[in-house]
Amino acid sequence: MTKMATAPEGTGEVFYRRFSRTDRIMHGLLFSSFLGLSLTGLPLLFSDQPWAQAFARLVGVRAANNVHRFFAVVLIGTFAWHLFRIVERLFLKKDYGILWGPNSLVPQPRDVREFVGHMRWFLHLGPRPKFEHFTYWQKFDYWAVFWGMGVIGGSGLLLWFPAFFAKIIPGWVFNLATVIHGEEALLAVIFIFTVHFFNENLRPEKFPMDDVMFTGRVSLSELKDERPAEFERLKAEGALKALEVPPPSPELRRAGRIIGTTAITLGLVLVTLTLYSLSR
Amino acid sequence: MLFPAVAAPPSNDDCLACHSDEVPRADGRKIAPVGPEFAASIHGQAGASCIDCHADLRKAELPHAEKLARVDCSPCHEKPAVEYAKSWHAEARRKSPASRAAVCADCHGTHDILPAKDPKSRTNHFRLPATCLTCHGDPAVVPTATRVAKTGDPSHFGDSIHGAALQKSGLSVAPNCANCHGVHEIRRLADPESTVNRPHVPATCGSCHQKILTDFETGVHFEAMKRGNPKAPVCIDCHSAHEIRTPETAAWRVGVIKECGTCHIDLIETYRDTYHGQVTELGFARVATCADCHGAHAIHSPKDPASTVSKQNVLATCRKCHPTATANFTKYDPHADHRNRQRNPLLFYTAKFMKWLLIGVFSFFGVHTLLWLPRSVQARRVHERHVHHRG
Numbered sequence: 001m002t003k004m005a006t007a008p009e010g011t012g013e014v015f016y017r018r019f020s021r022t023d024r025i026m027h028g029l030l031f032s033s034f035l036g037l038s039l040t041g042l043p044l045l046f047s048d049q050p051w052a053q054a055f056a057r058l059v060g061v062r063a064a065n066n067v068h069r070f071f072a073v074v075l076i077g078t079f080a081w082h083l084f085r086i087v088e089r090l091f092l093k094k095d096y097g098i099l100w101g102p103n104s105l106v107p108q109p110r111d112v113r114e115f116v117g118h119m120r121w122f123l124h125l126g127p128r129p130k131f132e133h134f135t136y137w138q139k140f141d142y143w144a145v146f147w148g149m150g151v152i153g154g155s156g157l158l159l160w161f162p163a164f165f166a167k168i169i170p171g172w173v174f175n176l177a178t179v180i181h182g183e184e185a186l187l188a189v190i191f192i193f194t195v196h197f198f199n200e201n202l203r204p205e206k207f208p209m210d211d212v213m214f215t216g217r218v219s220l221s222e223l224k225d226e227r228p229a230e231f232e233r234l235k236a237e238g239a240l241k242a243l244e245v246p247p248p249s250p251e252l253r254r255a256g257r258i259i260g261t262t263a264i265t266l267g268l269v270l271v272t273l274t275l276y277s278l279s280r
Numbered sequence: 281m282l283f284p285a286v287a288a289p290p291s292n293d294d295c296l297a298c299h300s301d302e303v304p305r306a307d308g309r310k311i312a313p314v315g316p317e318f319a320a321s322i323h324g325q326a327g328a329s330c331i332d333c334h335a336d337l338r339k340a341e342l343p344h345a346e347k348l349a350r351v352d353c354s355p356c357h358e359k360p361a362v363e364y365a366k367s368w369h370a371e372a373r374r375k376s377p378a379s380r381a382a383v384c385a386d387c388h389g390t391h392d393i394l395p396a397k398d399p400k401s402r403t404n405h406f407r408l409p410a411t412c413l414t415c416h417g418d419p420a421v422v423p424t425a426t427r428v429a430k431t432g433d434p435s436h437f438g439d440s441i442h443g444a445a446l447q448k449s450g451l452s453v454a455p456n457c458a459n460c461h462g463v464h465e466i467r468r469l470a471d472p473e474s475t476v477n478r479p480h481v482p483a484t485c486g487s488c489h490q491k492i493l494t495d496f497e498t499g500v501h502f503e504a505m506k507r508g509n510p511k512a513p514v515c516i517d518c519h520s521a522h523e524i525r526t527p528e529t530a531a532w533r534v535g536v537i538k539e540c541g542t543c544h545i546d547l548i549e550t551y552r553d554t555y556h557g558q559v560t561e562l563g564f565a566r567v568a569t570c571a572d573c574h575g576a577h578a579i580h581s582p583k584d585p586a587s588t589v590s591k592q593n594v595l596a597t598c599r600k601c602h603p604t605a606t607a608n609f610t611k612y613d614p615h616a617d618h619r620n621r622q623r624n625p626l627l628f629y630t631a632k633f634m635k636w637l638l639i640g641v642f643s644f645f646g647v648h649t650l651l652w653l654p655r656s657v658q659a660r661r662v663h664e665r666h667v668h669h670r671g
């Protein structure tokens with residue numbers, strides 16, 4: 001039995017909006033480009049490995065390079081879109097809630113408390129923290145990706161157009177960019193395909209995956225169980241009713257399952273190859 | 281007459297009385313015929329007698345003994361015989377009576393010898409490789425291990441650029457075995473006087489590739505060879521000998537990098553850290569390989585102003601592929617070593633930082649995940665029991 005089976009359609013369970021359609025599209029662009037970039041980038045990092053050479057023979061180095069650059073453009077575009085949305089929310093909608101408070105991804109004192117509380121709960125030393133809209137590990141994921149985009153994207157652009165950038169910067173920066181691009185990519189690949197996968201999909205409570213990123217909706221029981229502080233606050237504010245949405249359709253769930261399982265499987269294959277190659 | 285009368289030596293007609301066709305002997309066995317090929321051969325054309333070569337039959341009674349003495353060509357062919365005596369073929373025979381090393385007849389034939397100019401001759405320029413390969417392509421005569429080494433398998437000669445030029449394109453200027461190894465005085469690779477002994481290889485190849493020899497003689501590898509460095513590469517180390525291919529193919533371009541790396545181990549390691557090194561290792565050849573920057577035949581020390589990677593020339597070298605490169609661009613170190621603090625301090629610390637960033641992140645989340653896992657299993661069990669009760 002998986003968790004989602006506890007709230008099938010038609011049981012009368014209430015669902016609430018967690019991610020907007022735009023959020024989900026952006027996450028889709030993010031993970032599909034990340035997978036494409038990993039798939040076409042890792043063979044370079046492990047060019048001495050037979051699997052990388054087999055991949056190069058199968059796909060061709062030129063094709064892999066082009067795919068890498070295509071997805072780089074997609075990801076940089078997605079990142080730019082994200083930055084634009086932040087600016088829009090801050091300066092056009094004057095929505096300062098993204099800077100501080102429960103709906104903000106900015107680390108706050110409660111994250112430290114929740115982290116300590118979570119560790120205590122791991123060790124049976126205290127109750128499970130009552131999490132809000134974003135947990136500390138989700139914030140870490142967000143900022144890790146944010147930093148990673150800048151670092152990998154920036155170094156990647158340098159290496160894509162070296163002659164152009166060398167008009168303003170000295171060539172040894174490309175030496176640094178090569179190391180940084182590869183190592184940061186390694187960090188991102190291993191982190192996303194192990195830690196992020198475990199935290200959001202593969203840990204026993206969620207296994208094999210959490211489809212909230214595809215449906216955008218959480219059930220009342222999930223909300224109460226995973227983010228009780230958010231539930232309490234929304235109830236107190238009387239904001240729950242406004243977030244209520246119909247249950248996700250079976251088609252949407254199935255599509256989410258298929259896409260999600262494919263992405264997770266590909267990610268696990270890539271991280272297995274990565275860890276195997278690193279261990280050699 | 282002061283000398284006792286002797287029987288006249290047998291004439292060709294006397295010989296052919298028996299050797300004209302497969303005449304059966306008394307016991308039914310057949311006499312080997314000497315066919316019309318003798319008449320067509322250079323010796324037949326010149327009017328030579330059988331006994332000129334089969335000198336032991338001069339005074340023999342007919343019918344003669346079944347086993348004849350080995351024909352000695354040296355009385356007529358004095359110069360080739362002297363040369364042959366110095367060859368490994370001759371030496372191998374001297375060393376071991378059981379040796380199957382080639383004698384005159386193995387290459388030239390017996391009754392059917394044709395002049396080398398004749399297209400049908402075994403020693404014709406275009407047919408010689410096939411003649412040599414009757415032994416050197418046969419593991420039963422010349423063991424594979426002794427003939428196939430770095431120089432490539434001689435039986436693959438036909439696929440090499442020289443073999444194709446000779447046999448497919450029919451170029452008279454294309455070399456056959458003899459152009460490199462000599463004709464009668466073929467010496468072993470290990471023989472210091474051999475034309476294919478390492479220090480002689482450049483001159484041997486240079487007998488056709490003159491301009492390349494001139495270039496090579498200005499480079500560091502030739503200099504090292506002259507100093508007696510046994511590891512100094514010569515032509516065959518990069519090009520092989522019997523399997524020489526055109527150096528334009530992708531396989532050759534990416535393959536030869538490994539050859540440079542057999543000596544320049546640290547340089548190939550740092551090269552593999554770069555994009556150039558990574559994609560070439562994956563088989564992609566349209567990026568800079570060793571030779572694209574350093575040259576191939578006239579390689580100089582980077583400190584030498586004549587070097588393609590000297591301060592004076594490096595920009596022009598980068599611009600071969602990166603036409604808009606600037607002086608700034610050349611500050612890139614194509615052999616930067618992130619393990620070498622002296623040479624690349626900034627890179628060294630950057631790599632250190634990245635390494636510890638990875639170690640830090642994964643240690644933290646490794647512990648976090650391991651602690652979470654049992655709790656998560658527990659939470660799932662509780663949850664399932666709850667669902668079960670509710671159900």
